[in-house]
């Protein structure tokens with residue numbers, strides 16, 4: 001579902017992310033971990049062509065679409081429905097004056113998809129009654145789960161999730177991860193997850209990429225990398241994990 005080769009993202013003369021190889025198959029979860037500023041979000045956003053003012057080179061394919069050469073229209077279809085982005089603070093991306101239910105129905109109509117909003121809410125363990133609320137009336141974790149519910153309703157095949165980096169949000173993250181994990185199994189979703197939290201990643205990811213200063217310093221099966229890290233940086237990251 002995701003195939004990346006020789007990706008390089010630059011802002012001006014500065015290379016902020018270099019990813020030689022990144023593949024995510026259906027039903028698989030790949031996590032990008034690394035400290036703040038290591039290039040995780042930049043990598044994720046570049047996969048949907050959402051990095052503004054960045055110079056990008058390399059090959060990016062998402063749901064079979066060549067993201068770098070695709071028409072704006074083809075890109076919109078992928079972004080809106082087939083590959084869903086779950087952001088660090090999804091509330092900011094939702095219209096503040098529109099109820100969640102209206103938002104979901106509009107998105108379904110736009111993509112000409114028939115789905116039951118209440119069933120989608122239940123699939124992410126949210127009370128369907130929340131559909132009557134406005135985005136500012138729900139918590140950050142609920143907003144992230146709503147973004148996933150929206151993706152589910154639209155029939156997304158790929159989920160790109162950028163986890164909150166605040167240490168205070170651990171329980172919220174665990175909630176969101178639990179939902180993703182179940183959906184991955186039930187719906188054969190391809191998940192690319194960005195996180196700074198190795199403990200969390202170890203519970204869901206099949207494979208891990210460890211980034212530092214824009215470079216992938218280590219990658220491989222999650223169990224192997226986390227049990228026996230070969231790079232000193234990964235060892236430090238693990239030691240810093242409670």
Ligand SMILES: Nc1ncnc2c1ncn2[C@@H]1O[C@H](COP(=O)(O)OP(=O)(O)OP(=O)(O)O)[C@@H](O)[C@H]1O
Nearest residue numbers: 011016035036037038039040041042043052165196
């Ligand atoms: N629009 C931009 N213009 C210039 N530099 C940017 C831009 N966006 C990000 N950067 C830089 O790219 C680097 C990587 O940022 P990125 O947001 O990808 O890190 P991250 O690993 O996601 O960090 P965090 O865990 O804090 O979210 C940082 O040094 C950041 O300052």
Ligand code: NI
Nearest residue numbers: 040041042162
């Ligand atoms: Ni980030």
